[in-house]
Amino acid sequence: MNRAHTKKVTLLVLIFNLTVVNLSTKIHNITLKNPVMTASGTFGYGEEFADFIDLSRLGGIIVKGTTGERRQGNPYPRMAETPSGMLNAVGLQNVGVETFCREVYPRIKDIDTKIFVNVSGSSIEEYCHVAEMIDELDNIPGIELNISCPNVKKGGMGFGTNPDMAAQVVRAVRQVYHKTLIVKLTPNVTSVVDIAKAVEQAGADSVSLINTLLGMAIDVERQRPYLSTITGGLSGPCVKPVAVRMVWQVAHAVQIPVVGLGGISTAADALEFLMAGAKAIEVGTANFLDPTVTVKIVEGLEDYCQRHHIDDINDIIGII
Amino acid sequence: MKHITDFTIVCREQLGKHYFALTLRHPDLLPPIAAGQFVEVEVRNCREVMLRRPISIHDVDSSANTLTLLVQIVGNGTRQLATLNEGDTLNLIYPLGHGFSLLGNNPLLVGGGAGIAPLLYLAKCYNDRGVRPTILLGGRTKELIPVREAFEPYGKVLYSTEDGSLGEKGLVTQHSLFFAPYDHICTCGPTPMMKAVGRYAVEKGIPCEVSLENMMACGIGACLCCVTDTVDGHKCVCKEGPVFDVTKLADFLENK
Numbered sequence: 001m002n003r004a005h006t007k008k009v010t011l012l013v014l015i016f017n018l019t020v021v022n023l024s025t026k027i028h029n030i031t032l033k034n035p036v037m038t039a040s041g042t043f044g045y046g047e048e049f050a051d052f053i054d055l056s057r058l059g060g061i062i063v064k065g066t067t068g069e070r071r072q073g074n075p076y077p078r079m080a081e082t083p084s085g086m087l088n089a090v091g092l093q094n095v096g097v098e099t100f101c102r103e104v105y106p107r108i109k110d111i112d113t114k115i116f117v118n119v120s121g122s123s124i125e126e127y128c129h130v131a132e133m134i135d136e137l138d139n140i141p142g143i144e145l146n147i148s149c150p151n152v153k154k155g156g157m158g159f160g161t162n163p164d165m166a167a168q169v170v171r172a173v174r175q176v177y178h179k180t181l182i183v184k185l186t187p188n189v190t191s192v193v194d195i196a197k198a199v200e201q202a203g204a205d206s207v208s209l210i211n212t213l214l215g216m217a218i219d220v221e222r223q224r225p226y227l228s229t230i231t232g233g234l235s236g237p238c239v240k241p242v243a244v245r246m247v248w249q250v251a252h253a254v255q256i257p258v259v260g261l262g263g264i265s266t267a268a269d270a271l272e273f274l275m276a277g278a279k280a281i282e283v284g285t286a287n288f289l290d291p292t293v294t295v296k297i298v299e300g301l302e303d304y305c306q307r308h309h310i311d312d313i314n315d316i317i318g319i320i
Numbered sequence: 321m322k323h324i325t326d327f328t329i330v331c332r333e334q335l336g337k338h339y340f341a342l343t344l345r346h347p348d349l350l351p352p353i354a355a356g357q358f359v360e361v362e363v364r365n366c367r368e369v370m371l372r373r374p375i376s377i378h379d380v381d382s383s384a385n386t387l388t389l390l391v392q393i394v395g396n397g398t399r400q401l402a403t404l405n406e407g408d409t410l411n412l413i414y415p416l417g418h419g420f421s422l423l424g425n426n427p428l429l430v431g432g433g434a435g436i437a438p439l440l441y442l443a444k445c446y447n448d449r450g451v452r453p454t455i456l457l458g459g460r461t462k463e464l465i466p467v468r469e470a471f472e473p474y475g476k477v478l479y480s481t482e483d484g485s486l487g488e489k490g491l492v493t494q495h496s497l498f499f500a501p502y503d504h505i506c507t508c509g510p511t512p513m514m515k516a517v518g519r520y521a522v523e524k525g526i527p528c529e530v531s532l533e534n535m536m537a538c539g540i541g542a543c544l545c546c547v548t549d550t551v552d553g554h555k556c557v558c559k560e561g562p563v564f565d566v567t568k569l570a571d572f573l574e575n576k
């Protein structure tokens with residue numbers, strides 16, 4: 001009886017293992033091996049995590065925000081911990097697009113995953129310049145256009161907070177960039193749906209959301225703000241319900257694929273976004289707490305599908 | 321190579337009211353660790369704390385697979401760590417950052433407060449090179465210095481306190497033996513102390529390394545939150561530091 005039982009278990013395990021779950025999803029014309037990507041500014045160029053995980057297990061990597069010129073970013077202090085989250089004011093510190101293409105790209109181009117460059121700028125010309133240069137790189141199948149940046153020529157107003165300005169920058173980049181164009185939306189707006197529709201109209205192939213929520217924290221002992229810039233971007237588990245809501249709203253309003261992010265740290269979190277309508281997700285702040293978290297999420301998604309007898313992850317995308 | 325792994329606490333020692341030391345054991349051999357490197361400790365079961373906390377490596381015993389952390393209780397995270405006991409596990413990412421150069425044949429190691437932590441392993445590493453450093457430890461009062469007899473075998477240990485409760489009275493930079501002809505200075509502690517030590521070293525032309533304690537989110541060079549301003553622009557303290565040559569730190573030597 002004991003032996004029979006063992007046999008039965010072995011058989012079950014075998015059958016179980018033979019249930020191949022399809023985790024692969026598509027963003028525009030890019031096939032991701034699974035929906036788990038990493039969020040810009042939280043995963044360096046991927047290299048910083050190579051000691052901890054096999055980077056080829058990831059669906060995609062979105063590298064650091066890249067601008068036309070090298071940027072120093074904001075003065076220290078640039079980070080403050082807040083309940084279940086953190087504020088940052090890094091301010092787009094990066095090596096600039098030329099150094100990226102010349103020095104960084106050759107180091108990372110052969111990582112067996114989809115690598116996207118997060119493109120930032122202070123003017124439409126700068127966005128276009130960066131996008132054009134990235135367009136030349138064979139192993140970068142797409143960019144994520146970060147339109148949360150202030151438009152210096154328009155008095156620092158965020159490109160992403162006004163539908164016309166958002167459409168304008170997307171239209172301009174669309175002219176010069178020929179691969180997959182994901183536009184990353186800011187949550188600091190009255191109607192994220194209006195912005196999403198505007199960038200879809202302007203030629204975006206996909207939208208990702210959310211970027212950080214504008215926040216602020218004060219050190220009452222020292223009687224001053226924690227950040228050198230006074231305000232900064234909130235991220236981490238505390239923003240997740242806001243992000244899920246926005247992803248759900250946008251997924252119902254546009255035809256293009258939606259990439260969801262904001263506070264994801266477990267497979268269950270990722271599933272919330274997928275069910276709300278995201279075709280893929282990005283993991284940000286959670287990488288700081290556990291550099292192996294992305295692979296755990298991939299494994300967790302697989303496990304979930306097996307437990308629920310789902311053989312294709314696409315079957316649960318947008319079910320809410 | 322960096323690791324993320326669980327350690328078991330094999331010894332917990334309370335050092336006065338403000339400090340405690342945890343000795344942690346791993347079942348496997350430890351990787352090579354340089355003096356001045358640090359760990360990122362996970363703080364569990366604490367509602368207020370999400371991010372890991374950076375803590376210097378105070379001591380290493382590679383034959384026993386142990387490392388020791390010396391922690392000052394300053395806030396929620398360190399208070400929670402203080403409740404841990406022998407037998408508990410602690411998850412670490414380590415070894416992180418870029419350590420001390422171990423240069424000089426007559427070095428002075430100056431520590432203040434929790435900045436004393438990296439100096440024990442540093443003193444040991446100097447001894448491994450056949451060099452016996454002078455170790456100058458300071459604090460406002462005796463209670464604020466985690467006195468560690470462990471330093472004694474590795475160098476000449478001096479103390480200074482502002483109230484004279486231990487060693488000479490005054491700041492470390494006022495200690496009578498601070499001005500001896502050292503050929504290298506390493507310092508870790510409160511910023512004003514490191515600045516005073518750094519300024520003196522630059523003035524005398526003595527090579528000086530300082531270990532910075534900027535606020536960190538990731539500890540591995542991914543978030544760019546921990547930068548310090550250097551002559552070559554912003555550098556991550558977690559990756560390019562925490563130990564820097566003082567002459568590379570822009571603004572650090574100015575009195576502000």
Ligand SMILES: Cc1cc2nc3c(=O)[nH]c(=O)nc-3n(C[C@H](O)[C@H](O)[C@H](O)COP(=O)(O)OP(=O)(O)OC[C@H]3O[C@@H](n4cnc5c(N)ncnc54)[C@H](O)[C@@H]3O)c2cc1C
Nearest residue numbers: 373374375376390391392395396397398434437533534562
């Ligand atoms: C590379 C490095 C090595 C370190 N090594 C040690 C060590 O060996 N032993 C040790 O006790 N501490 C060390 N520290 C400092 C330690 O990381 C902080 O004291 C700790 O993160 C505070 O956490 P908390 O949750 O208890 O305090 P929090 O609640 O986060 O803060 C409490 C108070 O402490 C201040 N504080 C927080 N973080 C720091 C910091 N990094 N530096 C200075 N002040 C801070 C805050 O401004 C606040 O006023 C090190 C820091 C760095 C960057």
Ligand SMILES: Cc1cc2nc3c(=O)[nH]c(=O)nc-3n(C[C@H](O)[C@H](O)[C@H](O)COP(=O)(O)O)c2cc1C
Nearest residue numbers: 039040041065088146210211235236262263284285
């Ligand atoms: C330290 C830090 C740096 C970031 N840098 C960028 C960036 O350069 N470009 C960008 O589009 N988003 C950036 N973000 C936003 C994240 O990509 C992400 O949208 C946000 O943090 C929400 O996800 P999370 O809660 O999972 O972190 C940054 C976030 C953090 C915490």
Ligand code: FES
Nearest residue numbers: 539541543544558
């Ligand atoms: S703490 Fe993240 S880069 Fe240093």
